[in-house]
Amino acid sequence: MLPFTYALRNLFRDPARLAQTVGGSALVVLLLIAAVALNQGMNQVLASSGSAENVILMGKGSEESIERSEVHLEAESAAATSVRGLEEQLGVSAVSGEIFYQAPLQTASGKVEQALLRGVLESALLVHESVRLLEGRFPQSGEVMVGHLAHRKLGVDASETAVGKFVMFEDARFEIVGVFEAPGTVLESEVWFDRNDLATVTQRDTLSSITLRLGDAEFDDVEVFTLQRNDLELAAIREDAYYDKLSVFYKPIQVMTWVTAGLVAAGAIFGGLNTLYAAFAARVKEMATLQSIGYTRWALFVSLIQESLLATLSGTLLAFVVAYFLLDGQTVPFSVGTFTLTLTPTVLGVGLIAGVLLGTVGTLPPAFRCLAPALPTALRSN
Known part of the structure; x- marks a missing residue:
């Protein structure tokens, strides 16, 4: 050699x-x-992003996209009282009715970019257990909470989405009062509004979805509920299965x-x-x-x-x-x-x-x- x-x-x-x-x-x-x-x-x-312990209720026929889904408001309370065995904290069932909306959002610097908006109440923290507040607090009316990667989605510097700044949506001004993390999930790029605010601004009287966290309950229990309440026109899908479908997309x-x-x-x-x-x-x-x-x-x-x-x-x-x-x-x-x-x-x-x-x-x-x-x-x- x-x-x-x-x-x-x-x-x-x-x-x-x-x-x-x-x-x-x-x-x-x-x-x-x-x-x-x-x-x-x-x-x-x-x-x-999807948890095997969570089940999403969406409008029947809209299982491919939460944003296109419409769910009656009364379905939230109906699911909380009808599905036995859901996880509870301090007597509150882990049920979160939410509104999803993708639309242009303007930052304090004037830049306008598409963002994924989520209208929630505090019960959202019961089903999205990966969410942790890094600073600030949960939003109330006229306020928003942003994921710590939302600035990347908006194409601005992180200082533009810091606590004390503001964003403009549909000519309405919302103060940023909290920054949260949800490691390794799409939630970190979202902007969370008070649900009533987002419903008012977007002029809708329905939810996009309802997320339930299973405790002793099983997925079949949720499916039985959707079949019993045909008047609500609901379809149930596991949260991890929903994101698997997005992966195929x-x-x-x-x-x-x-x-x-x-x-x-x-x-x-x-x-x-x-x-x-x-x-x-x-x-x-x-x-x-x-x-x-x-x-x-x-x-x-x-x-x-x-x-x-x-x-x-x-x-x-x-x-x-x-x-x-x-x-x-x-x-x-x-x-x-x-x-x-x-x-x-x-x-x-x-x-x-x-x-x-x-x-x-x-x-x-x-x-x-x-x-x-x-x-x-x-x-x-x-």
Whole structure:
């Protein structure tokens, strides 16, 4: 076998080719890391947003979208009194009738951006147990409470959604009196209004949904209630199942992310192959000379793979560094909230595998072509 230092020295024989190989592999790995992190982040936030202990009551026929759902106001009290075994705190059943509304919201700086608004009463805290107040208090009339990532959804600085600031909705001014967190869920990007305020401003006399938290009750008990009260025209769905359906809805976007990354990566790979073909073609005589002094083609092939792996793994390391500073911890807004990009072991593992494959599989065609000519023919080549 050729010494490892031979592959290392050859790596720096052509700095331009080295830069192109390292840069191309870094681009491919970075794109794959970004695609995996985007898809993983979106899936995780949707999976974490729904609780298996919660059941959502929506208008029959509107199970695909809470925003389009309409539920009679009396259904809230009817569900609280009819479904036995719901979780209770201090004698209050964990039942929350809520209004969902997506509309433009104006911040104090004057910027207008789409936001997901939720009209709630204090009973919402009984069903959304992940919600914790970071500062301030629960909103009353004329006030709102914002998730600590709402500023990302609105495209403004965090100071614009701090306690004491205000937002404008439909020419009405609402003071921000609280900031809350709900780790890993879409709730962190929402703006919570007093339910009566949101109903008045949006001119609606119905709820969007009712969320119930199961204690000793079971999902079947809630379904029986919806069947017994046909007059209310309700449909029951587990909260985690609802967000699973949303995940399916966003699959085309995730596929497009992969397609885009794949197309750009393919361009970089083909460019790298051309570079390797040109570089190895110029070394046919060198390879033949090494064979003539006793080195086998297998030893030469391994040396070429080593040389290529050094370049692509350097590019992989460069991609990891860039991803750490540019991607890790970044929050990405989408229609129902925001999610955070995280360089998990899975994401890094995909990047590392991609780097290894680029340095091995991508080197096979030009390496075979370089070593294929018979020894006499190769020695006479220019």
